[in-house]
Amino acid sequence: MRNATISVHGIAKSYGKTAVLKGVDFEIAKGSVFCLLGSNGAGKTTIVRILATLIKADGGEAILCGLNVHKQAAQVRRLISLTGQYTAVDELLTARENLIMTAKLFHVKDSKNVAAELLQKINLADVADKKVSQFSGGMRRRLDIAMSLTGDPAVLFLDEPTTGLDPQSRIEMWSMIRELSRSGVTIFLTTQYLEEAEQLADKIAILHEGKIIKEGTPEQLKTVENTLLLTVKTSKEKADVSKMMNGLDDVELLSVERQSERLEDVFLRLVGSGVEK
Ligand SMILES: Nc1ncnc2c1ncn2[C@@H]1O[C@H](COP(=O)(O)OP(=O)(O)OP(=O)(O)O)[C@@H](O)[C@H]1O
Numbered sequence: 001m002r003n004a005t006i007s008v009h010g011i012a013k014s015y016g017k018t019a020v021l022k023g024v025d026f027e028i029a030k031g032s033v034f035c036l037l038g039s040n041g042a043g044k045t046t047i048v049r050i051l052a053t054l055i056k057a058d059g060g061e062a063i064l065c066g067l068n069v070h071k072q073a074a075q076v077r078r079l080i081s082l083t084g085q086y087t088a089v090d091e092l093l094t095a096r097e098n099l100i101m102t103a104k105l106f107h108v109k110d111s112k113n114v115a116a117e118l119l120q121k122i123n124l125a126d127v128a129d130k131k132v133s134q135f136s137g138g139m140r141r142r143l144d145i146a147m148s149l150t151g152d153p154a155v156l157f158l159d160e161p162t163t164g165l166d167p168q169s170r171i172e173m174w175s176m177i178r179e180l181s182r183s184g185v186t187i188f189l190t191t192q193y194l195e196e197a198e199q200l201a202d203k204i205a206i207l208h209e210g211k212i213i214k215e216g217t218p219e220q221l222k223t224v225e226n227t228l229l230l231t232v233k234t235s236k237e238k239a240d241v242s243k244m245m246n247g248l249d250d251v252e253l254l255s256v257e258r259q260s261e262r263l264e265d266v267f268l269r270l271v272g273s274g275v276e277k
């Protein structure tokens with residue numbers, strides 16, 4: 001792919017005798033939202049940790065912004081940011097203090113202004129000076145992501161950013177992720193929620209038994225191959241449909257669509273149960 005921010009080829013990883021990743025391949029276009037779907041234990045976090053340079057793959061190659069993730073880890077680290085499955089905010093500080101502290105860690109020059117801008121961006125400006133201990137789970141999660149943005153990353157890894165959030169917070173998180181994507185950040189998202197993948201992803205990849213077993217846009221994944229849905233207007237009975245279609249007599253074709261299934265059904269067909277809707 002030209003313009004790929006991340007290219008992964010044949011990534012393998014085992015823990016002891018258990019092979020978790022058995023040759024994973026995918027590419028992510030610059031500025032897009034890539035969503036990795038998989039059941040519990042499929043290896044989503046393992047892939048994130050490999051790409052974020054936290055662990056090494058046993059085999060294969062991962063390139064991020066032209067850099068080899070394994071061989072040029074220090075340079076890669078400067079370009080990425082990772083928000084893990086559990087938040088890392090300091091409860092005893094205010095939202096603003098958390099952001100200023102992180103900005104200082106990243107050696108950002110104008111930490112106060114950067115903090116103020118990020119507070120606007122994540123819609124927490126009006127509670128900026130409240131202690132995080134008073135925040136809801138959704139607010140904490142948004143602050144966590146804002147903290148990871150202080151270094152102005154090219155790639156943002158979000159490992160299950162909405163797990164455990166209520167519907168309202170989830171929707172707020174989605175709009176924040178869309179905003180970030182619009183601003184040009186490449187987003188690597190893992191989720192167990194199919195609706196989330198459908199809402200946000202430019203490309204979805206399904207990880208199952210150590211490999212990517214399906215990938216494409218949400219529309220591509222939902223399209224049933226080799227099937228068209230024809231809507232016709234006719235005065236004839238249903239039973240005569242096949243005869244009618246053969247002769248095309250007394251038939252007015254109203255529309256032709258690709259037949260599609262729900263993403264949930266696609267997932268269940270490919271992977272079996274184990275993922276929440
Ligand atoms: N440090 C480790 N040592 C041994 N096994 C591990 C280690 N980390 C992960 N695993 C195993 O590797 C498999 C993949 O784990 P991983 O955390 O990548 O899955 P996941 O898709 O992120 O799951 P979840 O949806 O629960 O977050 C699991 O079977 C897990 O038990």
Ligand SMILES: [Mg+2]
Nearest residue numbers: 044045085159
């Ligand atoms: Mg995980």
